[in-house]
Amino acid sequence: MRNNFSLALKKLNLKITPKRLAILEILMKESVFLGPEEIWKKLRTRFKKIGLPTVYRNLEELAEGNIISKINHPNRQLYYYLCPNQSPHHHFICLSCHKVEDINFCILKELEEEVINNIRGKVLSHILQINGLCKECFKERKNGL
Amino acid sequence: MRNNFSLALKKLNLKITPKRLAILEILMKESVFLGPEEIWKKLRTRFKKIGLPTVYRNLEELAEGNIISKINHPNRQLYYYLCPNQSPHHHFICLSCHKVEDINFCILKELEEEVINNIRGKVLSHILQINGLCKECFKERKNGL
DNA sequence: AATTAAATAAAAATCATTTCTATTTAACAC
DNA sequence: GTGTTAAATAGAAATGATTTTTATTTAATT
Ligand SMILES: [Zn+2]
Ligand SMILES: [Zn+2]
Ligand SMILES: [Zn+2]
Ligand SMILES: [Zn+2]
Numbered sequence: 001m002r003n004n005f006s007l008a009l010k011k012l013n014l015k016i017t018p019k020r021l022a023i024l025e026i027l028m029k030e031s032v033f034l035g036p037e038e039i040w041k042k043l044r045t046r047f048k049k050i051g052l053p054t055v056y057r058n059l060e061e062l063a064e065g066n067i068i069s070k071i072n073h074p075n076r077q078l079y080y081y082l083c084p085n086q087s088p089h090h091h092f093i094c095l096s097c098h099k100v101e102d103i104n105f106c107i108l109k110e111l112e113e114e115v116i117n118n119i120r121g122k123v124l125s126h127i128l129q130i131n132g133l134c135k136e137c138f139k140e141r142k143n144g145l
Numbered sequence: 146m147r148n149n150f151s152l153a154l155k156k157l158n159l160k161i162t163p164k165r166l167a168i169l170e171i172l173m174k175e176s177v178f179l180g181p182e183e184i185w186k187k188l189r190t191r192f193k194k195i196g197l198p199t200v201y202r203n204l205e206e207l208a209e210g211n212i213i214s215k216i217n218h219p220n221r222q223l224y225y226y227l228c229p230n231q232s233p234h235h236h237f238i239c240l241s242c243h244k245v246e247d248i249n250f251c252i253l254k255e256l257e258e259e260v261i262n263n264i265r266g267k268v269l270s271h272i273l274q275i276n277g278l279c280k281e282c283f284k285e286r287k288n289g290l
Numbered sequence: 291a292a293t294t295a296a297a298t299a300a301a302a303a304t305c306a307t308t309t310c311t312a313t314t315t316a317a318c319a320c
Numbered sequence: 321g322t323g324t325t326a327a328a329t330a331g332a333a334a335t336g337a338t339t340t341t342t343a344t345t346t347a348a349t350t
Binding site for chain 3 (some may be wrong): 334
């Protein structure tokens with residue numbers, strides 16, 4: 001996987017730096033979305049010198065290059081997620097525990113058809129995200145915990 | 146329509162203030178999404194005393210009450226839109242001229258089915274938005290204008 | 291080893307948004 | 321209309337996540 005990352009970074013003309021790889025490794029281990037500050041804290045256990053702006057910058061570049069995906073959180077802060085699933089799909093995020101799960105369909109085709117036929121414009125990007133409570137968090141809330 | 150607004154505000158236990166109605170009137174006239182500062186500038190032609198925090202607060206309350214809808218802009222700033230279309234649907238926004246157009250389908254049903262069957266959690270909210278160029282802006286860009 | 295452009299640390303700035311407090315106003319009862 | 325009360329507001333100030341800046345370091349290439 002480290003090799004895949006290196007390859008992906010090469011393709012984007014991003015240098016393969018230890019910190020960049022560490023950010024990807026941290027994200028890869030997680031099934032929840034993480035914010036820049038959380039990632040920074042984890043990085044600081046491995047690097048004695050690492051600035052928060054470096055984390056912000058790298059996350060932005062990686063998202064720009066579609067290696068990681070940005071989460072649309074209601075609190076409007078930045079969160080990122082590295083999805084192992086390569087096929088086009090969308091995400092369910094748990095607002096309680098931050099777990100990300102795949103929604104196994106992508107509506108891009110239908111959307112583009114609609115936009116071409118009715119709006120006669122061009123699609124540049126689309127957001128589809130479901131916010132809710134995962135199985136475990138929903139159960140807990142039902143039980144009043 | 147002013148009466149409809151008053152009724153809607155009543156239902157939300159929000160007082161019917163001139164400024165609140167003015168914000169709704171401004172948004173109703175527009176086919177583009179507007180930011181708090183743009184709305185504030187328009188309001189200042191009618192009210193000599195009006196604070197920007199009042200605009201922010203009101204927009205938030207109106208969005209919370211589903212009278213207006215929040216736009217998900219890539220620049221992550223706040224924008225709002227008052228849609229005349231009451232039926233459940235989603236929006237195409239033009240990143241160039243800020244026009245909002247309706248996408249005439251809502252995928253809430255399919256999403257909930259997927260979440261119930263596969264994720265076994267609860268849907269609290271969902272975002273579907275298409276960002277692109279409207280007919281006019283797309284034409285302009287094609288022509289290299 | 292030398293070269294060069296990209297990446298980084300650290301400090302500082304930014305600026306959209308929110309909070310705070312004293313004052314005003316809408317809604318309601320009389 | 322007058323009085324009462326809770327909500328709304330103005331204005332000033334604070335907030336804090338994110339971005340910018342600049343000098344230094346490092347990855348990649350020769
Ligand atoms: Zn995924
Ligand atoms: Zn959860
Ligand atoms: Zn347009
Ligand atoms: Zn609409």
